[in-house]
Amino acid sequence: MSESTALLRLQEIDLALLKDASTLAGMPQQAKLKTIAAARKKVEGQITKILGQRKDAQLELDELKNALQHYRDVTAEVQAEAVEGTKTHREVRDIELSLTHLAKQIEKTQFELPVRQEALDKLVLAEKNANLMLERLDAEREATQASYDEESSELKTRIRGLSAERDREAAQVSAPMMERYEAARKRFRGLAVETLVGNVPTVCRVKLQPSQFHDLSHGPEVTECPYCHRILITAEQGE
Numbered sequence: 375m376s377e378s379t380a381l382l383r384l385q386e387i388d389l390a391l392l393k394d395a396s397t398l399a400g401m402p403q404q405a406k407l408k409t410i411a412a413a414r415k416k417v418e419g420q421i422t423k424i425l426g427q428r429k430d431a432q433l434e435l436d437e438l439k440n441a442l443q444h445y446r447d448v449t450a451e452v453q454a455e456a457v458e459g460t461k462t463h464r465e466v467r468d469i470e471l472s473l474t475h476l477a478k479q480i481e482k483t484q485f486e487l488p489v490r491q492e493a494l495d496k497l498v499l500a501e502k503n504a505n506l507m508l509e510r511l512d513a514e515r516e517a518t519q520a521s522y523d524e525e526s527s528e529l530k531t532r533i534r535g536l537s538a539e540r541d542r543e544a545a546q547v548s549a550p551m552m553e554r555y556e557a558a559r560k561r562f563r564g565l566a567v568e569t570l571v572g573n574v575p576t577v578c579r580v581k582l583q584p585s586q587f588h589d590l591s592h593g594p595e596v597t598e599c600p601y602c603h604r605i606l607i608t609a610e611q612g613e
C-alpha cells in the first residue's frame with residue numbers, strides 16, 4: 375500500500391472515529407451520568423456538613439447530661455451536709471443559697487435537654503435521609519451505566535476495530551509525514567488530506583493555475599496545497 379493511499383484511509387478512519395466519539399458523548403446516558411455525579415458530590419458535601427453538626431450536637435447533649443448529673447450530685451452532697459450537726463444562721467443561709475442556685479441550674483438544664491435532643495434527632499434524621507439519597511443515586515447510576523454499556527456496545531466495538539486499523543495504516547506512513555498529518559488534522563479539524571479532481575483540490579476548492587497544476591502533476595504524489603496548505607495527493611489513486 376502506498377503512503378498516499380494510507381493517508382487517505384487514515385483520514386477516513388479518523389473522521390469515522392471522531393463521529394463515533396461524538397455519538398458516544400451525545401448519548402443521553404452520558405448527560406444523566408454527569409448529572410448524577412454532580413448530585414452525588416453535592417449530597418456528599420451535605421453529609422460531611424451534617425456529620426460535623428451531629429457530632430457537635432451529640433457532644434453538647436452529653437455535656438448537658440453530665441452537667442445535670444453533676445448538679446444533682448452536688449445537691450445531694452449539700453443536702454447531706456445540711457443535716458449533719460448544728461449549723462449557724464450563716465451556714466444555713468449559705469446552704470439555702472447553694473440549694474436554690476443548684477435547683478435553678480437543674481431546672482435550666484432540664485429545660486434545655488429536650489431542645490438539644492430534638493436538634494440532635496433532626497440532624498440524625500437528616501444524615502439518614504442524605505445517606506438514603508446516596509443509595510438511590512448509586513442505584514440510578516448503576517442502572518444508567520448498564521443502559522449506556524448495553525446501547526454503546528456495538529459502537530465501542532466499531533471504535534476498537536477502527537483504532538486497530540488506524541494503527542496498521544499509520545505504520546504505512548513515514549514518521550515525518552505522520553507528524554505533518556497529525557498537525558494538519560488538528561489545524562483543519564480532521565480534514566487534513568485532499569486530492570485533485572481535474573485541477574481543483576477536493577477540500578479547499580480553489581482552482582489551480584495551469585502552471586501550478588503542471589508543477590504538481592510532475593512532482594511527488596504527496597505534496598502540499600499551495601492555497602490551504604493541506605496535504606495534497608496528486609496521484610491518480612487519490613482521485
